[in-house]
Amino acid sequence: MKALEKFMQKVKPKSDGKFPIAHAVWDGTYTFLFVPGHTNKNGVHIRDSVDLKRTMIIVVLALIPCLLFGIYNVGHQHFLAIGDCLSSDHVCDLFMDKFLFGAMKVLPLVIISYGVGLGVEFVFAAINRHPIQEGFLVSGMLIPLIVPVDIPWAMLAVAVVFAVILGKEVFGGTGMNVLNVALVTRAFLFFAYPTKMSGDKVWTNTDLAEGEHLIDMYSGATPMGNAANGVMEKMPSLMELVVGFIPGSIGETSVIAIGLGAILLLFTGIASWRIMLSTFIGGYVMCLIFNAAAGDNLFMAMSPVHQLAMGGFAFGLVFMATDPVTGTQTNSGKWVYGILIGILAILIRVANPAYPEGMMLAILIGNVCAPLIDHVVINSNIKKRIKRVKTA
Amino acid sequence: MSKDVKIRKGVNIKLKGVAEKLYADASSTSDVVIKPTDFPGLIPKLSVKVGDKVKAGSPLFYNKEIDRVLFTSPISGEVTEINRGEKRRILEVKVRADGSNTYETFKQGDPDNMAKEEILDTMLKSGVWPFIRQRPYDVIANPMDTPKAIHVTAFDSAPLAPDFGFIAHGQGDLLQVGLDALTKLTSGTVHLNITGNANADEAFNSAKSVQINKISGPHPAGNVGIQMHHIDPINKGEVVWVLNALDVLTIGKVFKEGKFDASRTIAVAGSKITTPKYVKTILGANVGDFLKGNLEEEARVISGNPLTGTHIQSDGHLGFYNYQITAIPAGGEPRFMGWLPFLGFTGFSLSRTSFSFLNPNKERDLDANINGEERAFVMAGQYEKLFPMDIFPVHLVKSMIYKDIDLMENLGVYEVAPEDFALCEYACTSKIETQKIVREALDLVRKETS
Structure with a gap:
């Protein structure tokens, strides 16, 4: 070396x-x-071994x-x-x-x-x-x-x-x-x-390749694509969704593989458990609301667990919503942010047939709203401080 | 009336080389240095020139803005050096000891029977005034102000910090005299904040005419700003004075003995100290006198603790506010793939990205390496876990970076001091120099609002 x-x-x-x-x-x-062997000049003399x-x-x-x-x-x-x-x-x-x-x-x-x-x-x-x-x-x-x-x-x-x-x-x-x-x-x-x-x-x-041909009746549609088109009979079982041998974006299909990543992120504390949990809650609650209003719409009536295991929801929840730069930075803001993303993701997915998956747009909308959410949280702290001056 | 406060956020970083509760052989210092740079925001004006003879308690320089605030010599001897830096800024005033220990005399007496003006006068003339600092801004208190309260911290929770109880043991009478003087200076309460983690020493427990508060929890529980925030937070437009209990002893001595006796007991600690112990020495003392033969190779010597102290040479001098000399490994070696989590180098981390979390009570031997490079301010939530105030530390620091004074005010800039951010700086993923940012912001706000 x-x-x-x-x-x-x-x-x-x-x-x-x-x-x-x-x-x-x-x-x-x-x-x-x-x-690099740089040493501290001003301020603290010792530093944690973690860096970016x-x-x-x-x-x-x-x-x-x-x-x-x-x-x-x-x-x-x-x-x-x-x-x-x-x-x-x-x-x-x-x-x-x-x-x-x-x-x-x-x-x-x-x-x-x-x-x-x-x-x-x-x-x-x-x-x-x-x-x-x-x-x-x-x-x-x-x-x-x-x-x-x-x-x-x-x-x-x-x-x-x-x-x-x-x-x-x-x-x-x-x-x-x-x-x-x-x-x-x-x-x-x-x-x-x-x-x-x-x-x-x-x-x-x-x-x-030479000599190969697609099997009869082959369809490469993802479960999300099918659902958006109202083809509900080809829906994979929950087990298949969780294990992930289904068509989809390259990394998003297996909930188990995503779960392994989530365990590492949560254990090391790098990703916020608040965002993960609140996004899940937001999505789950939205599914329940759709369930209640489903009528004979099979997609709306889908069980929440099934719904959340499908598509990019899990992947987005673990790896994208938790981005510390674009997410909210205050702890209470993280709850609001996560719930917002969860609700929007399911809302866009189920209610808008033009977009088979809602997670991408939900997180992007969440990113845009994050500074606003933080602003509200911080303002409440500021108001508390101003109130203290008045009462003192 | 007393309050029990439990601090929940923060952490005690356990380092090797805690000072054993024994006194090393006393050694008299060859020279002392008073560093105007120990006092943020101070513009010093010299009262002496090289070659002048001074007694202990004779002024060396004073504050140009408030010329009643004197900085006096801790020993008797001759002014041998005045070191200046850029733009002729005074860095050090050195006094060589003559060994005679002669003192200037000040008005002696029981503060209870003295008028406020007399007390102020004695404290200002004897040179103990700079021990009192104020919030906001964390600068030397202005004697014209009347603070709404005075907070005295009776313990230090920083890594390797001295045990105040051990040092102050048996000096309860001096402490009381000092506290009596302080009670005359405020219209409000004098708070003595003792540790709730262990039994506080009798000297602190038996203090009278003050409100004794118990603060428990991890570092920074010993920081007076944190204590104040939980007992009686400061608001815009208010002034609170703060100091530490050991300095109150020195103030007590002025009133009891009529002289500026700046002798103090300090902890000499850290993994690079052969036998870490307590040493009886004096304010501004040359640390080479007692480190000789006790210091290992390749050490970084710090006046103060490893989080807030000042890097000094191995024959440098003890800072004005410091009761601790720490020596840690100097570091400076690049580490091959040192960023790898869980592998290779066994770096200590508060996060669970290194196996050090399995053994939180092990004493660590940390060196002075930055362990990375400064990056954009990406927040991974460390600041919030280590900053025990009802303040958003990240947003406050960001407002300081872009110098938005209104926002700083709203977010609580008047309550904080750089030392409160030391742990955040330690844990910062982005290796931001947080304390420097806070210091510069406080100077800016002070300049703009006064």
Whole structure:
């Protein structure tokens, strides 16, 4: 390690040199390899060992189960579509084939997301001459997990550039953005290329090799898509929704994989349990309200647990609503924020057939409302202080 | 009348090298230094020049804005150095000891029988006045003000802090004299805030004519600002004076003995101290005199505690308000992939991103590394867990960063001092220099509103 440290110090480019981007890239690499030995100058002399890098890495780790399951499921859905295995054969002798097929499809998306996003970040770091910040470590992993597997690479790249520049850098970079960057990417894709983001052709890779053909009556529609079209008889069982061998965005299908991530986030205290719980409560209550008003509408009558296990609700609840930058920052505000997201997600999903899934819009609306919610909470504290002056 | 307050937010960071309750051999100091930089917002004007002979209690410099506030020499000797920094700002005034221990004499007497003006005069002339600080702004109190209350903290909850009870033991009479003087200075109550975590020393328990409050809970329970907030919060336009009980002893000595006797007992602690003990020394003393042979290699010496203290050289000097010298590992080595959670380096963390949470009572040996780089202010909820006031710490700090004085006022800037944010700064994920931000904001508000 000493040798590596020496080597890195030797190749260090000047920060005010001809190529500021070279320094930005060097700095990003060096601080990834080593936590610099800077010591405290003013203020405290000791510091906690946690830093933003560790915080972000933990979220990335929490996403790994979703990524692995997503990779496998992409392969599974593909082989299902061409009839090489039965839907009940979750783990058959095609295990490695499924996994490799999935990896071939998913890893390029991960590489594009990180490559393009970090590239933009490095350029901005060089322009602003500040060290690269870690925010995109998480966004870069979230983005491939919330898109359909068949998304064209160029579209993904354009969306990432859009999201990083207009969603984040124009506001001042990491920590300053109003909207969750990964969701801005998804919203951009959703509205700019709707045909590639919805319908029943995009969720499963059905590129056929020679001699392959889709099975009869194949439909790649997601449960959400079916529900929005009123096709309720093909609804998977609760078990299937929880385990996640269903078509959908790459990382969102398995509640179990998401749950593993949630456990890590809650245990380390990185994500707010208040937001997770209140979002769940909001969604659950909204489902109950729909249940009561359902009549003969089967989608509205769906049981809350079933409803919440479906689509992107769980994924959004664990990984997106809890974003500390774009969410509310006051503890009481977190309750309001979560409940708002939960209600909106189910409301948009069930009541608006144009949007098969409501979580993305719900969280984006929640992000926009977060400063307002905090403002109200903080004002109550201010009023209390002013009242104290008057009574004293 | 007394109040019991339980502080729930905060944490005791357990560090290696707690001072054993024993006195090390006394050593007389070779020189003392008074640092105007210990007093935020002070513009000093010198009363002496190099070569002047001074007694203990002779003025060295005074406050340009309020020229009655004198800063006096703790020992008798000769002014040997006046060190200046940028723009000729005075950094240090050094007095070399002559060993004769001669004192200026001040009016002696029982404060109970003295008028307020006489008490003020004695305190100002003898140089004990700067021990009294005020909220808002955390600066030296203005003798023209009449505070609505005076709060005296009788314990320090910071890491490796000295046990005030051990130091003050048997000096209850001096404490009482000092407290009597203070009661004359306020129209309201003098609060003596003792620890509720252990039995407070008899010297504190037996204090009279003051309101004794019991504060329990983790650090920052010992911070007088936190205590005040829970007992009787300060509002806009009010002034409260604060000081610590050990300084009240020094004030008591002025009235009892008629001299400025600045001798004090301090804790010498930390993992880089060979035998951590208590040392009898004097305000502004050269720490090299008692650290010699007791300090290990590659140490960072701090006057004060590791959260709020000042970095000094190993032959530096004890700060005006400090009762503690701490030596911790200097740090400075980069750590390979040190950000990895749960792996490799066994860094201590209050969060559960390191296995240190399994063993919260273990004494840690933390070095001076930042453990990361400064980042945008991303909040992961640490500030709220460590800031025991009914104030939104993150939003207050943010309003300080963008200098919105109205908002700061509304969010409670008058109640806080930099030290109250020390734990937040310790735990900050984004490695923000919170105390510096708070100090600069307080200076700004003070400048703009006065």
